[in-house]
Amino acid sequence: MRAAVITEPGGPEVFQVQEVPDPTPGPDEVLVAVKASALNRADLMQRRGRYNGPPGTRNDIPGLEMAGVVESVGERVVQWRPGDRVMALLGGMGYASKVAVHERMLMPVPPNLSFEEAASIPETFLTAYDALFLQCGLSMGESVLIHAAGSGVGTAGIQMAAAQGCRIFGTAGSQEKLDGAVELGMDIGINYREQDFAEVVQEQTGGGGVDVILDVIGAPYWDQNIASLAVKGRMVIVGSMGGGTVEKMAIGGLMQKRATVRGTLLRARPLEEKATLVQSFVHQVLPFFADETVRPVVDRVFPLEQTSEAHALMESNANFGKIVLKIDD
Numbered sequence: 322m323r324a325a326v327i328t329e330p331g332g333p334e335v336f337q338v339q340e341v342p343d344p345t346p347g348p349d350e351v352l353v354a355v356k357a358s359a360l361n362r363a364d365l366m367q368r369r370g371r372y373n374g375p376p377g378t379r380n381d382i383p384g385l386e387m388a389g390v391v392e393s394v395g396e397r398v399v400q401w402r403p404g405d406r407v408m409a410l411l412g413g414m415g416y417a418s419k420v421a422v423h424e425r426m427l428m429p430v431p432p433n434l435s436f437e438e439a440a441s442i443p444e445t446f447l448t449a450y451d452a453l454f455l456q457c458g459l460s461m462g463e464s465v466l467i468h469a470a471g472s473g474v475g476t477a478g479i480q481m482a483a484a485q486g487c488r489i490f491g492t493a494g495s496q497e498k499l500d501g502a503v504e505l506g507m508d509i510g511i512n513y514r515e516q517d518f519a520e521v522v523q524e525q526t527g528g529g530g531v532d533v534i535l536d537v538i539g540a541p542y543w544d545q546n547i548a549s550l551a552v553k554g555r556m557v558i559v560g561s562m563g564g565g566t567v568e569k570m571a572i573g574g575l576m577q578k579r580a581t582v583r584g585t586l587l588r589a590r591p592l593e594e595k596a597t598l599v600q601s602f603v604h605q606v607l608p609f610f611a612d613e614t615v616r617p618v619v620d621r622v623f624p625l626e627q628t629s630e631a632h633a634l635m636e637s638n639a640n641f642g643k644i645v646l647k648i649d650d
Contacts (some may be wrong), residue, residue, distance in 0.1 A: 324417035325628035325646070327381040328434070330370030333632035339627055341382070343412075343560070348395040351424050353407060355389040355439035357622075358415035360635050360644040362537075362560060363588065367413075369640035372415035375588065384415020385588065388430055388439035391650075398424045406430040408594060410443040412588060416628060418648050425596035428603050431610040434617070441617035441643035442610070445473035446481075448559055448587055450602055452535055453478055456583050459553040460629075463532040464488040466522060466549055468542065470507060471641040473618075474559065478535050479505045480615040481606065490531060492518050501641045505618070519545040530554055538562050541638035547574040557583045570606065618642030624649070 326339045346352045364373035364383040372599055373380050388408040391401050401407065407427045414420055430439040452474075453459045465482050469475045470491030482489050483506025491507045493499050499510030507524055511518045522531055530551035536542055537560035548557055575582065586596065609615045620640040623631040625648050 322418040323625065324382050324414070324649075325625055327383070328366050329366070329417045331638065333368070333629040335368065336628040336632070338628070339640055341417070343419055345616055346393070346395050346421040347399040349423055349425060350531065350620065351394045351401050351407070352392045352423045353387070353389040353409070353420050353422055353427075355387045355415065355420055355438035355648050356420055357648060358384045358387040358417075358646045359440045359444070359473070360631055360646070361444050362562065362635070364637060366631060378411075378413030380413075380460055380543055382414045382416055384417070385411050386415060386443035387411060387415040387420060388442075389420075389437040392419070394424070400424050401427060406436075406439075406469075408439040408443055409574075410587065412449055412597065416646060416648075417575075418625075423592060423596065426592075426599055428599060428607060431607065433611060433613070437619055437645045437647060438617045441473065441619055444587070445643065446477040446606065446615075446617075447602055448480035448597060449474050449481060449535065451587070452559050452585060453482060453533060455577070455598070455601070455604075456557045456585055457533045457535075457581075458602055459485065459487060459533045461486045462488075464490070464526065465533040465535065465550075466490040466492075466518070466531045467507075467539045468492045468534045468544075468563070469605050470502040470510065471495075472537065472642045474535070474537060476502070476505055476618040476642050477615075479507050481609075482506070484609060484614050488526070490518075490522055495517050501618075519548040524547040526551070533557075535559065547578070547580070550578055550580045552578050553580065554578060555581045555583070557585055559585055562563050564616070582592040620644055622647050 329428045391405040470493045492513045534556040620642045622645045
């Protein structure tokens with residue numbers, strides 16, 4: 322099979338498309354012919370040699386989500402058959418023309434979606450769904466602040482929160498991204514280059530703050546995040562794009578507000594935990610794609626041979642929504 326391989330740790334230019342051995346599925350696994358895979362920030366870290374995949378994956382082939390067609394199934398597989406259109410959250414190796422996936426990690430591709438759109442769903446929508454609703458218990462009518470509103474996780478979280486009737490604040494670094502997020506259901510956009518988001522939140526909520534914060538930035542936003550939380554507010558941190566170490570952490574505000582802060586990752590979780598999350602998502606969220614209550618947001622599609630260009634675009638932070646690799650064999 323073909324794969325975009327990291328030839329050595331470094332910049333986007335280190336990718337080469339090479340022939341590598343096909344995966345060998347186990348009895349509970351499904352072999353999928355991959356049609357599209359999508360980029361995630363973790364892929365950039367893996368390319369630089371700073372984020373290894375879980376056991377059973379190759380560190381030189383990134384990729385945390387894909388969509389494709391079932392090619393064959395293991396002897397104990399009962400849910401899928403050859404020809405089924407599927408998508409999945411992966412531990413890695415999505416930048417390849419074939420992957421072996423445990424049957425419980427697969428989801429059906431909604432019939433109204435292309436493979437490129439479907440490949441944009443698993444990592445970002447599952448991350449946002451788990452963080453907002455399972456970790457923080459976001460409920461109808463509450464308020465939420467979503468950072469990086471133009472990112473994959475941001476665009477997913479905004480749509481699902483809007484479907485719950487929540488009041489949504491979001492941050493981004495350009496008016497173009499904020500305008501795009503408003504079209505997805507965001508109520509109040511904040512340009513972090515020009516405004517202090519904590520001040521805007523306090524002003525717009527009459528000093529009450531927001532019930533939930535979804536943060537992908539990390540350390541630089543700590544103080545402002547705590548200032549933005551309501552009493553008994555909940556914050557979940559799913560990334561550290563801005564840094565992972567808070568030099569001076571003031572905990573008084575956290576205590577006074579009786580707030581809850583969680584950290585979470587998907588990739589490192591055991592199979593059973595991830596499979597349980599996938600099945601919950603299939604029942605609770607996937608039907609909303611069929612009626613377009615929510616939709617994947619695709620910024621650009623690159624052929625596998627242009628993986629380096631795709632990574633360069635993600636590093637520029639110019640994309641709104643997902644960057645996708647199209648894989649044709």
